Amino acid sequence: SVVQIFKGQEMSQSNFTVSYGPNAGMIQTDLGVGNRLDLTPEEILKNVQEIQMKNGLPRSERLDGMHFTVEMETGTGKTYVYLRTVYELHKHYGFTKFVIVVPSVAIREGVYKSLQITREHFNELYDHTPVEYFIYDSQKLDQVRNFATATTIQIMIINIDAFRKSFEDPEKEDKANVIHRPNDRLNGYRPIEFIQQTNPIVIIDEPQSVDTTPKSKEAIASLNPLCTLRYSATHVDKYNMVYRLDAVDAYNQKLVKKIEVMSVRSEPSFNVPYIKLIEVKERKAKIELDVESRGKVKRTTKTVKYGDDLYDISGERELYRGYIVEQIDWTEGNEAIEVNGYRLRVGDAIGDIDDDAIKRYQIRKTIEEHLNKELQLRRRGIKVLSLFFIDKVAHYRDYDKDGNPMKGKYAVMFEEEYKNLIQKPKYRPLWDDPGIDKDVEKAHNGYFAQDKKGRLKDTKGNTEADTDVYNLIMKDKERLLSLNEPLRFIFSHSALREGWDNPNVFQICTLKDSAGTYVSRRQEIGRGLRL
Template identity: 35%
Template sequence: MILKLENLKYQEDAVKSVVKIFEGTEKNTFDNSCKEGIRSNINTLSLDEVESNIKNILLENGISEEVANLSNDKDICVEMETGTGKTLVYVKTIYELFKHHGFTKFIILVPSVAIRQNIIGTFKSFNTQLESIYGFKPNAFEYDSKKLQKVTQFIEDQHPQVMIMTLASFNSEDKILNQAQREDLFNNVPFIDAIGQCNPIIIMDEPQEGMDTDNSIKQIAKLNPLYKIRYSATHKVMKNLLYRLTPYDSYKEGLVKKIEVLTVTEKNDEATLKIELSEIQFGKGDPKVKLKAWHLNKSTNKIDFKVTGWLNQNDNLGDKTNNPSYLNYTISNINKSLKTGLTTVTFSNGTEILEKQISGGLANIWALQIEWLIHRHFTKSQKLESKGIKCLSLIFIDRVSNYMGENPIIKNLFVEKYKAIYSEYNQGKVPSSEHIQSIQGYYFAQKASGEFADNEGGVKEQSKIYELILKGKEELLTLSNPVQFVFSHSALGVGWDNPNVFNIATLNNSYSEIKKRQEIGRGLRICVNQEGQRIYDALDVDDNERINQLTVIPNETYETFVTQYQEEIKSVYGTTNAGAGMTHTHKGDAMDAVKFKRNSSAEMDKAFREYWTALAKKTEYTIAFDEENLITSASEFISKITIPDFVIEASSHLIHSITEEGRTDTFGGTDKVKQKSYFTPLDLIEELSENTGLSYTTLFSIVTRLTNLNEMVKNPPRFIHEASTIIRNVELDKMIRGLDYNLTGESYPFDFDDFVKNMPATRFVETPNKGVFDKMIIDSDVERNFSLGADAAAEVVCFLKLPSWYKISTPIGNYEPDFGLVMKRKNLKNGNEKEFYFVIETKGTNDINDKSALTESEIYKIRCAMKHFEKLGLEVHYKAPVKEFTYFKTEADKIINTIM
């Protein structure tokens, strides 16, 4: 199924509102938006001109300046009710901003892995349709600290780039993007600073979820956004509100489902529903217990579900919690069973609570909620299937163990109720166990150990479950897919939704802190049929004929559901009428003003000026590339890959003795069983494209020539890794072979005066002897040690850390070499001294083929630089990579000896 793109007026209005902010700005082009290899977003409008545009937009959208909260801050708010497609709105906004204004750099900032995966799914679902409309497809990718080449592409590329990332990717100084002491920096600056030079437009999805803390504001500011555009239904920070679609408007216009709240309660059993046995103490004196119950704070009138202090026999729970609901609950007995070893707490009214079990009343409530959910599901399914619409029901639980644990009470209740109710709607038939299992789906956070977690922290360790449910959204919508009931953790509801969720039950054993708008939002979207087409109801449709109706079934702790929902609406809009009808602790080194002073030696000044005359010559490159040659070479090398068999091995050792001297045993033999892997050719092409950047067409030509696809089947991930490495190496080799540099006739100016920089002591080293300046700026320990070695060497005339504005252009961005150095040597035959010029690139290795110490881009840029310096003639000798000064001196001696 392919979800169909719609032209909905309210969505178009939201898109246009943002695009019009920049009306009148100079359109971004290659010529006006590129500087030093970085493609940026530029806005030529003044703040006053932007404000004028915003006022015109507000007038069109009927929003007063007071409600909009006009501000000169570069923050824009777009408010859309949950379920109305805000993700698709800002995706289309990206296309329109490039189309109208040429903006190319966008960051989508999300609060969680779930929302990030949902956005990636949205791009994949609508890429083809949007490309047919706009004629291009942006490079949308999720940030991965292990794939910094994608960040480099984001910074340098002319094509629209969309980087999707969580705040956790850069919200502390130790994150990779913030690190300044790395060998793989972009142009010798932290990646966060390089990204900042792009002036990206930052799209903030649900910014109220932690994006406005002091630390978050500080970290986001490093990205130097052109503008921040906030999208949410529940803004906490409101600035320059351009567009607003309220719950009432979306509800009234039929843009979301209607809401039915089906409350399940038991009367005269309220307290039992709210008591759990938390802890027991046996030993000296009488036994004691701690109970989890509702506590009433009389000063704030707020109720919290929390653990009491130690309670004894005859203690009254109402007194201990300040909650009059419990006044009839006096502890009459605390007993530990000899048979089961379990503790029971008995109250004066006859209620009993057993250790390790939830109070009986709650299980009964869950049973009723599930029963009504299944009834609603069957009633709706039979009506919807005839229209080609699949009905999904969502069940929130607040303890994963209640579904996945040793005593999965919720799962057991579901099976029991489903069996009974199924017969009522299916002519008395009894469903098989296989059928009942097949209709259930779930997504919970899962840790790397395989354990399921009760909070979102587990998602950061393992997102496979999330990826499965999100990437399979369209699959879940098909009638042929058996899954009809999806179980999820209540704390993980944000970020996943499906247009065909028609029923939501919330099975909690305590008060839920989740906002009601957030929870019901999981099922508000208008449904779709088997063609992916949204199906709307007429505005005057009879309730009995309505298709888009969401039934919410809260438990007893949700008896104030509607009141709380209306209070949320009131806190945002000022009236209930707007609602729907229903670390690293490192803080950085101290910064001081450091003065860098030119060496006053006349001999050094003369040598350096002559050296600079040779070094400063600029070049430009041309490149010729033979794709057929690349295809042939890559396929030949990949066809030589051999992969060990994927096996499970069993071996036997009979141990005779284990002593301090060692172990004696007899080997009994071994068995190996080959395992099969399942992988499709399309997966191979897609994975190779992801890892190499080559087009599907080129990779298809390579793969069709392979003679060893049987090797791939043995271990697909390993094969792809090795093949990707081969392709990248072939690409590198072919591009280098076709690369040529030519002198432009221009030169960098001799511009070296004393200067002052604010920097910590760790960022420079004293070079009073041979330094062109008395101090040298360094970015690593390798550079520090090289500087100290050069400053102490008798044969060195002068050296310096080359300025950041000295750049060599390469096909993958500008390259900045590290050091320039002049060395002198006396000719033993005639006694004359001669000076020799060097440029040095310092790295953590002396071997250019050491891929554990060098990235592919570093190797590529070094090899490009070799060709650049060849064009300068024999005057300047380039040595890279260099780890120690002693190694450089040995290599320099070899060069000098061949010349002299």
């Protein structure tokens, strides 16, 4: 479908031009050879409308820029598809300059790895067409010059962060990316000028994470692309869509795993008064209860003191009538309250299943599903992985007052449940497997960001510390998939989002209270879809 966008474009060596007329914002110079488009916007629009009609997609009435969208479900081989598209565009029209823009180090490494492992395959398919690819590095600007001057297919992989800072004012040297600063090694030119003059075809991998801000959009435009091709499962902006492979298509074509959902929750029973003791301080306590406000009941934390009537605190809910705070004990080690004859210690609840009991049940069912799959798949040489998304790093790995690491509650629950389950007679065949280590601590680990002291912390998954962690996963994928490597259960705080796909993830357990955004939920589930 992407190749058809340029139907009618002449294939000839004249696609390479080495002199540039006075173009908007361009120096008349001779910096290299680039892509040249002979078609008019009207001809392109006509081609796009034909593709859309053939693929059953909404028709674009006007182009509004050379932006084209391909939607492909996570795990269906998006990277392979756009790399093959590069070869096809060269084969049909002689285009040679391509820039792949990615949102993170993880995806950058993943794309680079894909280019390495598909090289032989593409050599066979395209008669050893010469291709050079590299990751943009501000320390190796000769690669940028070579990108501009070479006549073979050139593929540059670049992280959006490498070129979106302060390009409107390169004088602010400390703020501007190196790519926007004049450079003596490049005869005083800015590295980006070499890229601009090639008129590259820009491929945006995961645009919902790349170009959602005005600054990022401006940065992409600053590359002077011949066109942009956007590939994702979860697009925010759908410019001129030319192909869609959605979740249903992907499943029907057997391109992704089937998903089974096991939902575990305690139904809030609003007919029984729910009270949970959160903490006790001198003469006061924090409790959680179901409060009515504007006709809606919501589970809320409130501070109470001796003599308080929970009927008043709950917004005059009838089922709390008669529930008075009769005693508060704040002596160390005995922290508790008494309400209507019920004595509650910190963490105790009445009128509901304790939240930790639900989390423990989720962990147990995940381990059970995992072990059942291991019984089926290990003998076929397939390593089984399970992924846990958690709410707080401290719930998996905490620190004592001296800063020594200690197990959080999820790690403790995991080890207790794992030890109980693995003893069952049905799992006895797994005991003799060299990859099933008797040491339960080796079976699980967490991938989290670290602060400067090496302590783990909560992040949104986009810090430099996260980058180191994602690198470990991306680069150690082969070791992780070895049956002799005992690690099989992975805990993560920020979703191992775009860029970490592993075909061996068979269970995903969400130990988080918030459902998250639609896109983040799609991305989390996507981690386990790949076949």
